[in-house]
Amino acid sequence: MLPRFRHGMAPAVRISRRRNYATASNQVNIVEVGPRDGLQNEKGVIPVSVKAELISRLGRAGVQIIEAGSFVSPKWVPQMAGTAEVLAKAERFPGVRYPVLVPNQKGLDAVTSLLAQNPASPPLTDEISIFTAATDAFTRANLNTTTAESLERLAPVTRAALDQGLRVRGYVSVVIACPYSGPVDYARVRDVAKALVDMGCYEVSLGDTVGMGTPAQVSEMLEEVKKSVPVENLAGHFHDTYGTAVSNVLTALEHGIRTIDASIGGLGGCPYSPGATGNVATEDVLYALQGSKYHVAGTKDGTIDLEQMVDIGWWISEQLGRESTSRAGRAIRARRLREQQKAKL
Numbered sequence: 001m002l003p004r005f006r007h008g009m010a011p012a013v014r015i016s017r018r019r020n021y022a023t024a025s026n027q028v029n030i031v032e033v034g035p036r037d038g039l040q041n042e043k044g045v046i047p048v049s050v051k052a053e054l055i056s057r058l059g060r061a062g063v064q065i066i067e068a069g070s071f072v073s074p075k076w077v078p079q080m081a082g083t084a085e086v087l088a089k090a091e092r093f094p095g096v097r098y099p100v101l102v103p104n105q106k107g108l109d110a111v112t113s114l115l116a117q118n119p120a121s122p123p124l125t126d127e128i129s130i131f132t133a134a135t136d137a138f139t140r141a142n143l144n145t146t147t148a149e150s151l152e153r154l155a156p157v158t159r160a161a162l163d164q165g166l167r168v169r170g171y172v173s174v175v176i177a178c179p180y181s182g183p184v185d186y187a188r189v190r191d192v193a194k195a196l197v198d199m200g201c202y203e204v205s206l207g208d209t210v211g212m213g214t215p216a217q218v219s220e221m222l223e224e225v226k227k228s229v230p231v232e233n234l235a236g237h238f239h240d241t242y243g244t245a246v247s248n249v250l251t252a253l254e255h256g257i258r259t260i261d262a263s264i265g266g267l268g269g270c271p272y273s274p275g276a277t278g279n280v281a282t283e284d285v286l287y288a289l290q291g292s293k294y295h296v297a298g299t300k301d302g303t304i305d306l307e308q309m310v311d312i313g314w315w316i317s318e319q320l321g322r323e324s325t326s327r328a329g330r331a332i333r334a335r336r337l338r339e340q341q342k343a344k345l
Helices: 010-020 034-038 048-060 083-089 105-117 136-143 147-163 186-199 215-225 245-254 282-288 306-319 327-344
Strands: 027-032 127-133 167-173 203-208 234-238 259-262
Touching (some): 048 083, 048 306, 127 186, 215 234, 306 327
């Protein structure tokens, strides 16, 4: 049995969070996870200046929610070292939020210390993310605990963050398939997501960490989760291992989800999921939603500038010594090169 949480502040907190993130029925929020989820699996250590510049460029392109890093031990995730410096150095933009991932109370203490040492209005960050998984096998590989134990450990962290006035967002990994135990019981996903909402998370991001999910599977999973969690409290997080991420995004939107996690240039992966590729590319999501009934929210004339995002995707990929894996990014760049060649004739 998974623990149930009935923290007294949770219902009021969730209502206020939904009001802050209120959207029209067709408006889609993008959580840009490239600076955290995208970079954390890189082999080399990434300079603070590069990470801060990435966040700054994303803000200039109109991205409203940028996951800026994580307060985890550099021993385990060296790529996330210096997150406090990154937050302090990155250019700030009105209306843009900069959530950070914390694994435990020590991570939250680091956030608290950073905010105390750098008083600002608005603060460097006003939101943390916490994480667990839908299977015990994955949670043990990631956190060395069962899922139930991880939720018990996260409950006091969430309460402390809420008491400090911070938003709290939850992640659930491997909602379709687990690399260690195979197909996932969607009722289990539902129970874990509900436990996170009950403890005070205003939103829970459902992650197809392995990237094996098909639209049919995503639809079935969401139908089950929505039995216990309101769809406005859910977000979609899809990896593109099998090339189905954009289709899964569209499926999630049809189910009423209005927040999608995406990563610039398709950066990312999962160290505990062998063979898993990066997150769905932000550029691909933006391109796919053009001309649709959905509108992507952003600060660049009310949306996110696709052309600028393509440039950013190539820039950060080159910083990492590779090409962008975004299909839209590659195609748009090829089109530009053709146009440039024609102009020279």
